[in-house]
Amino acid sequence: VPVSSTAGLRDHAILVGYGRVGGAIGPVLLDQGLPFVVIERDHLMLASAQEAGVPTLVGDASLPELLTAAGIDRARLIAVATPDGFQARRIVEVARGLNPAIEIVVRTHRDAEIAALEALGVRRIVMGERELARAMTEHTLRGLGVPPERAHVAAGRDAPPAAEGR
């Protein structure tokens, strides 16, 4: 586990998973000049992050050692982009235990999961289906001739994503 490159980080983000979702978040953070480290189980997914000089850790992010190596005690936020909801919740629980003040972003597919995540103090829960529905709604409105700005607002895409601050 190469910890050296995370030693200088603080107030950083920890991005768990660097597949289709996490791998789309990373480039935006880079673009915005925001420091982050990636934890991913499959080292083959990490090539683009490593080429960009992003610190990466290979392994299971529900292990306290991994999160500690990622500097979770000094991190500002953890974004859990793994598709497996059970694994995601375990990571959230462990992360919360190691840093009670950390801001947590997590994806879920199930309404039933939201209460459990909120009980863990997660304020930023993204429902995949809700975002998909909003995007399809915007397309449908535009395809029916509704002007773009009105379609964007009516589809709820102008609002904060998902369940922030509930």
Place this chain on the structure above:
Amino acid sequence: VPVSSTAGLRDHAILVGYGRVGGAIGPVLLDQGLPFVVIERDHLMLASAQEAGVPTLVGDASLPELLTAAGIDRARLIAVATPDGFQARRIVEVARGLNPAIEIVVRTHRDAEIAALEALGVRRIVMGERELARAMTEHTLRGLGVPPERAHVAAGRDAPPAAEGR
């Protein structure tokens, strides 16, 4: 199949699937006063649409009879919100055959599916994972202290959803 209530429709939308995604699109169309008809295989999913007076058809939307009963020859748009990508593509093919000019909105989970859909003249393709990634990116940026408007734009959520017009 109760076709009577669709007989007066024209320039309407046909919404295929009224589950978690389709069921979120319908209320916005109602709110905007845009006429539509729903095709759904499970009649139990249709209660809310029927209570709102929306014409509904129960059955498999890849059957030409169903699409014809939904007035596809006079419709402006069809939005295919079924989660099964294979079924979605079949519906698109049949719909395109029945109305070459119809505007089509479809969801997909696979990049590989996009070219096939584009070859069918679909201009409004929504990728679930892309929308999820955008929403998680916006949350991550906001959680790191980026102002809301900048976070919204940097996350790509200000842009048209997904692959419009490519």
